[in-house]
Amino acid sequence: MNDTYKKILYSSMITGIIFFCFGLFLFLKPETTINSISYFLGGILIIIGFVTFLKYILNNDTVVKKFDVDLIYGIVGMVAGLVLILNPKAIATIIPFILGMWIVISSAIKLQYALTLKQFESSHWKVPFTVSIISLIWGIILVFNPFQGAVVITKVIGIFVMVYALLEIAEGILFHKNGKIINKATITIEKE
Numbered sequence: 526m527n528d529t530y531k532k533i534l535y536s537s538m539i540t541g542i543i544f545f546c547f548g549l550f551l552f553l554k555p556e557t558t559i560n561s562i563s564y565f566l567g568g569i570l571i572i573i574g575f576v577t578f579l580k581y582i583l584n585n586d587t588v589v590k591k592f593d594v595d596l597i598y599g600i601v602g603m604v605a606g607l608v609l610i611l612n613p614k615a616i617a618t619i620i621p622f623i624l625g626m627w628i629v630i631s632s633a634i635k636l637q638y639a640l641t642l643k644q645f646e647s648s649h650w651k652v653p654f655t656v657s658i659i660s661l662i663w664g665i666i667l668v669f670n671p672f673q674g675a676v677v678i679t680k681v682i683g684i685f686v687m688v689y690a691l692l693e694i695a696e697g698i699l700f701h702k703n704g705k706i707i708n709k710a711t712i713t714i715e716k717e
Contacts, residue, residue: 537697540631545690552683555676563616567609574602617678618670624682625667628689632661635696653699656692663689 551558578599609616636657642650663685670678 535697537693537700541690541694541697543690544686544693548683548686548688548690550683551679551686555679555683559617559620559676559679560613562620563609563613566616567606570602570606570609572606574599574604574606577602621667621670621678621682624686625664625670628660628664628667628685631693632657632664635700636661638700649699649702653696656696656699660689660692 576599577595581595581599584595635653639650639654639657642653667682667685
Protein backbone atom coordinates (compact mmCIF):
# COMPACT_ATOMS: atom_id res chain seq x y z
CA MET A 526 0.00 0.00 0.00
CA ASN A 527 2.98 2.27 0.60
CA ASP A 528 3.63 2.20 -3.15
CA THR A 529 0.14 3.61 -3.72
CA TYR A 530 0.93 6.67 -1.61
CA LYS A 531 4.25 7.13 -3.38
CA LYS A 532 2.38 7.01 -6.68
CA ILE A 533 -0.08 9.63 -5.39
CA LEU A 534 2.85 11.83 -4.31
CA TYR A 535 4.73 11.46 -7.61
CA SER A 536 1.54 11.92 -9.62
CA SER A 537 0.70 15.09 -7.67
CA MET A 538 4.24 16.42 -8.08
CA ILE A 539 4.43 15.73 -11.82
CA THR A 540 0.90 17.00 -12.46
CA GLY A 541 1.60 20.06 -10.31
CA ILE A 542 4.82 20.93 -12.14
CA ILE A 543 3.25 20.45 -15.59
CA PHE A 544 0.20 22.50 -14.65
CA PHE A 545 2.33 25.23 -13.08
CA CYS A 546 4.44 25.58 -16.26
CA PHE A 547 1.29 25.56 -18.38
CA GLY A 548 -0.36 28.17 -16.13
CA LEU A 549 2.74 30.36 -16.23
CA PHE A 550 2.79 30.19 -20.02
CA LEU A 551 -0.95 30.98 -20.15
CA PHE A 552 -0.40 34.01 -17.92
CA LEU A 553 2.73 35.36 -19.63
CA LYS A 554 1.81 34.60 -23.26
CA PRO A 555 -2.00 34.40 -23.45
CA GLU A 556 -2.38 35.18 -27.15
CA THR A 557 0.46 32.87 -28.18
CA THR A 558 -1.04 30.10 -26.07
CA ILE A 559 -4.52 30.54 -27.55
CA ASN A 560 -3.15 30.58 -31.10
CA SER A 561 -0.82 27.61 -30.56
CA ILE A 562 -3.53 25.43 -29.02
CA SER A 563 -6.01 26.42 -31.73
CA TYR A 564 -3.60 25.69 -34.59
CA PHE A 565 -2.53 22.39 -33.04
CA LEU A 566 -6.07 21.14 -32.34
CA GLY A 567 -7.33 22.51 -35.64
CA GLY A 568 -4.58 20.68 -37.53
CA ILE A 569 -5.32 17.43 -35.73
CA LEU A 570 -9.06 17.74 -36.42
CA ILE A 571 -8.45 18.45 -40.11
CA ILE A 572 -6.13 15.45 -40.43
CA ILE A 573 -8.54 13.12 -38.61
CA GLY A 574 -11.48 14.51 -40.59
CA PHE A 575 -9.65 14.09 -43.89
CA VAL A 576 -8.58 10.50 -43.09
CA THR A 577 -12.15 9.63 -42.03
CA PHE A 578 -13.57 11.28 -45.16
CA LEU A 579 -11.03 9.43 -47.33
CA LYS A 580 -11.90 6.13 -45.63
CA TYR A 581 -15.54 6.70 -46.57
CA ILE A 582 -14.69 7.55 -50.18
CA LEU A 583 -12.41 4.53 -50.59
CA ASN A 584 -14.91 2.11 -49.04
CA ASN A 585 -16.33 -0.01 -51.91
CA ASP A 586 -18.95 -1.86 -49.87
CA THR A 587 -22.21 -0.06 -50.77
CA VAL A 588 -24.23 -1.80 -48.04
CA VAL A 589 -21.82 -0.66 -45.32
CA LYS A 590 -21.55 2.77 -46.94
CA LYS A 591 -25.30 3.39 -46.52
CA PHE A 592 -24.99 3.09 -42.74
CA ASP A 593 -21.48 4.47 -42.38
CA VAL A 594 -21.18 7.85 -40.64
CA ASP A 595 -17.55 8.41 -41.63
CA LEU A 596 -18.63 10.97 -44.24
CA ILE A 597 -20.37 13.06 -41.55
CA TYR A 598 -17.48 12.67 -39.06
CA GLY A 599 -14.98 13.57 -41.75
CA ILE A 600 -16.77 16.74 -42.84
CA VAL A 601 -17.52 17.85 -39.26
CA GLY A 602 -13.89 17.20 -38.24
CA MET A 603 -12.48 19.22 -41.14
CA VAL A 604 -14.91 22.10 -40.60
CA ALA A 605 -14.20 22.18 -36.84
CA GLY A 606 -10.47 22.18 -37.58
CA LEU A 607 -10.83 25.08 -40.02
CA VAL A 608 -12.90 27.04 -37.48
CA LEU A 609 -10.16 26.62 -34.86
CA ILE A 610 -7.41 27.64 -37.30
CA LEU A 611 -9.31 30.61 -38.74
CA ASN A 612 -10.70 31.74 -35.37
CA PRO A 613 -8.10 30.87 -32.70
CA LYS A 614 -9.99 32.75 -29.98
CA ALA A 615 -12.77 30.13 -30.19
CA ILE A 616 -10.53 27.80 -28.19
CA ALA A 617 -10.53 30.28 -25.31
CA THR A 618 -14.12 29.26 -24.54
CA ILE A 619 -13.21 25.55 -24.44
CA ILE A 620 -10.04 25.71 -22.28
CA PRO A 621 -11.76 26.91 -19.08
CA PHE A 622 -14.35 24.13 -19.26
CA ILE A 623 -11.81 21.34 -19.80
CA LEU A 624 -9.41 22.61 -17.12
CA GLY A 625 -12.31 23.31 -14.76
CA MET A 626 -13.64 19.75 -15.13
CA TRP A 627 -10.14 18.32 -14.52
CA ILE A 628 -9.77 20.40 -11.35
CA VAL A 629 -13.28 19.51 -10.11
CA ILE A 630 -12.67 15.76 -10.53
CA SER A 631 -9.19 15.89 -8.95
CA SER A 632 -10.46 18.02 -6.05
CA ALA A 633 -13.38 15.67 -5.41
CA ILE A 634 -10.98 12.72 -5.15
CA LYS A 635 -8.72 14.63 -2.74
CA LEU A 636 -11.78 15.72 -0.73
CA GLN A 637 -12.72 12.08 -0.31
CA TYR A 638 -9.24 11.34 1.07
CA ALA A 639 -9.51 14.28 3.49
CA LEU A 640 -12.87 13.01 4.76
CA THR A 641 -11.33 9.56 5.24
CA LEU A 642 -8.62 11.14 7.38
CA LYS A 643 -11.31 12.89 9.45
CA GLN A 644 -13.28 9.68 9.83
CA PHE A 645 -10.22 8.01 11.33
CA GLU A 646 -9.66 10.95 13.66
CA SER A 647 -6.44 12.22 12.12
CA SER A 648 -5.54 15.73 13.17
CA HIS A 649 -4.21 16.37 9.64
CA TRP A 650 -7.54 16.32 7.77
CA LYS A 651 -8.27 20.06 7.93
CA VAL A 652 -5.56 21.33 5.55
CA PRO A 653 -6.28 18.82 2.73
CA PHE A 654 -10.01 19.42 3.25
CA THR A 655 -9.59 23.21 2.94
CA VAL A 656 -7.27 22.91 -0.06
CA SER A 657 -9.71 20.51 -1.78
CA ILE A 658 -12.66 22.86 -1.20
CA ILE A 659 -10.72 25.85 -2.57
CA SER A 660 -9.62 23.85 -5.63
CA LEU A 661 -13.17 22.60 -6.14
CA ILE A 662 -14.57 26.14 -6.05
CA TRP A 663 -11.94 27.33 -8.55
CA GLY A 664 -12.73 24.42 -10.83
CA ILE A 665 -16.44 25.24 -10.74
CA ILE A 666 -15.69 28.91 -11.50
CA LEU A 667 -13.64 27.85 -14.53
CA VAL A 668 -16.40 25.53 -15.77
CA PHE A 669 -18.98 28.33 -15.67
CA ASN A 670 -16.42 30.89 -16.95
CA PRO A 671 -17.69 34.32 -15.83
CA PHE A 672 -14.79 36.15 -17.52
CA GLN A 673 -14.98 38.17 -20.73
CA GLY A 674 -12.38 38.46 -23.48
CA ALA A 675 -10.04 35.72 -24.65
CA VAL A 676 -6.82 37.29 -23.32
CA VAL A 677 -8.35 38.09 -19.91
CA ILE A 678 -9.77 34.55 -19.71
CA THR A 679 -6.39 33.07 -20.56
CA LYS A 680 -4.52 35.16 -17.97
CA VAL A 681 -7.08 34.33 -15.26
CA ILE A 682 -6.90 30.65 -16.21
CA GLY A 683 -3.11 30.89 -15.98
CA ILE A 684 -3.34 32.20 -12.42
CA PHE A 685 -5.91 29.55 -11.46
CA VAL A 686 -3.80 26.78 -12.97
CA MET A 687 -0.63 27.93 -11.18
CA VAL A 688 -2.40 28.12 -7.81
CA TYR A 689 -4.05 24.75 -8.46
CA ALA A 690 -0.63 23.28 -9.32
CA LEU A 691 0.83 24.48 -6.02
CA LEU A 692 -2.18 23.11 -4.12
CA GLU A 693 -1.83 19.79 -6.00
CA ILE A 694 1.81 19.48 -4.91
CA ALA A 695 0.95 20.41 -1.29
CA GLU A 696 -1.90 17.90 -1.19
CA GLY A 697 0.32 15.14 -2.57
CA ILE A 698 2.85 15.76 0.18
CA LEU A 699 0.13 15.83 2.88
CA PHE A 700 -1.46 12.61 1.68
CA HIS A 701 1.92 10.94 1.50
CA LYS A 702 2.60 11.94 5.11
CA ASN A 703 -0.82 10.59 6.18
CA GLY A 704 -0.45 7.33 4.25
CA LYS A 705 -0.60 5.14 7.39
CA ILE A 706 -3.96 6.59 8.41
CA ILE A 707 -5.43 6.15 4.93
CA ASN A 708 -3.98 2.63 4.80
CA LYS A 709 -5.67 1.83 8.13
CA ALA A 710 -8.96 3.18 6.74
CA THR A 711 -8.65 1.05 3.61
CA ILE A 712 -7.96 -2.11 5.61
CA THR A 713 -10.93 -1.39 7.90
CA ILE A 714 -13.26 -0.83 4.92
CA GLU A 715 -12.06 -4.02 3.21
CA LYS A 716 -12.79 -6.07 6.36
CA GLU A 717 -16.40 -4.80 6.54
